Amino acid sequence: xxxxxxxxxxxxxxxxxxxxxxxxxxxxxxxxxxxxxxxxxxxxxxxxxxxxxxxxxxxxxxxxxxxxxxxxxxxxxxxxxxxxxxxxxxxxxxxxxxxxxxxxxxxxxxxxxxxxxxxxxxxxxxxxxxxxxxxxxxxxxxxxxxxxxxxxxxxxxxxxxxxxxxxxxxxxxxxxxxxxxxxxxxxxxxxxxxxxxxxxxxxxxxxxxxxxxxxxxxxxxxxxxxxxxxxxxxxxxxxxxxxxxxxxxxxxxxxxxxxxxxxxxxxxxxxxxxxxxxxxxxxxxxxxxxxxxxxxxxxxxxxxxxxxxxxxxxxxxxxxx
Numbered sequence: 438x439x440x441x442x443x444x445x446x447x448x449x450x451x452x453x454x455x456x457x458x459x460x461x462x463x464x465x466x467x468x469x470x471x472x473x474x475x476x477x478x479x480x481x482x483x484x485x486x487x488x489x490x491x492x493x494x495x496x497x498x499x500x501x502x503x504x505x506x507x508x509x510x511x512x513x514x515x516x517x518x519x520x521x522x523x524x525x526x527x528x529x530x531x532x533x534x535x536x537x538x539x540x541x542x543x544x545x546x547x548x549x550x551x552x553x554x555x556x557x558x559x560x561x562x563x564x565x566x567x568x569x570x571x572x573x574x575x576x577x578x579x580x581x582x583x584x585x586x587x588x589x590x591x592x593x594x595x596x597x598x599x600x601x602x603x604x605x606x607x608x609x610x611x612x613x614x615x616x617x618x619x620x621x622x623x624x625x626x627x628x629x630x631x632x633x634x635x636x637x638x639x640x641x642x643x644x645x646x647x648x649x650x651x652x653x654x655x656x657x658x659x660x661x662x663x664x665x666x667x668x669x670x671x672x673x674x675x676x677x678x679x680x681x682x683x684x685x686x687x688x689x690x691x692x693x694x695x696x697x698x699x700x701x702x703x704x705x706x707x708x709x710x711x712x713x714x715x716x717x718x719x720x721x722x723x724x725x726x727x728x729x730x731x732x733x734x735x736x737x738x739x740x741x742x743x744x745x746x747x748x749x750x751x752x753x754x755x756x757x758x
Contacts, residue, residue: 509629542624559582578618621711708753
């Protein structure tokens with residue numbers, strides 16, 4: 438057992454070397470002692486058959502999962518059981534997002550839900566809500582059945598065309614989706630902005646490969662296309678009369694403009710970590726972009742205005758034809 442005096446020395450050394458307190462989660466990356474401990478824990482997890490495949494035999498993945506668990510204040514084993522990796526991006530199940538929010542969120546109580554409208558009709562609505570502990574404001578996030586259908590969540594998924602669970606358990610999935618959007622909008626800090634597994638799948642649907650680079654038009658040099666006078670071949674018989682023959686001038690071929698036209702009609706998709714503020718929302722709409730996935734995904738024609746907004750909102754830009 439380390440004495441209180443030695444603990445104080447360790448804390449002081451970590452603070453002096455890294456500028457962070459020993460309780461700061463970032464200290465485990467900068468303090469060699471804590472990093473070695475996390476590495477040993479990750480090595481044990483990677484050798485276990487009880488962890489999912491994305492962590493088995495991969496100590497590096499386990500180190501990152503342990504660090505995320507420390508920052509979120511949850512058990513590392515539970516985080517591994519409820520997390521997924523899609524194209525290098527980590528995501529967690531909606532159950533874990535709700536659990537962390539209920540435990541550490543800035544609300545007076547757990548997230549609750551309210552259903553309105555007739556079942557299985559476009560007006561059927563599920564609203565996730567909670568009361569802010571500091572301001573007393575009622576925070577709400579509504580999701581309609583019309584949105585569920587427009588997002589394609591009722592369609593079979595995968596190559597095996599597995600039927601959607603939305604058709605068999607709509608109430609449960611209404612709660613998961615609305616709560617996930619609610620957390621993204623009102624307290625993304627409690628889950629470090631991590632998306633749910635379903636949100637990662639939605640992003641994968643619109644993740645199109647980038648279009649090949651369109652070559653810039655090449656300016657033609659008129660001098661290269663100027664015809665040179667050709668000497669006439671001598672003919673038999675009487676010599677031809679001398680004529681003042683002017684060299685034929687050939688005009689350079691027109692520069693192809695199709696690539697530039699195509700470039701003006703290219704589409705871009707902006708991926709935001711969270712829904713934008715109302716003012717930014719209006720600017721995105723004014724730039725001709727259309728929202729989806731809880732206003733975290735915006736799609737429209739490529740333009741300088743859309744590009745400028747992407748830089749301001751730190752959005753990831755996907756280009757496609």
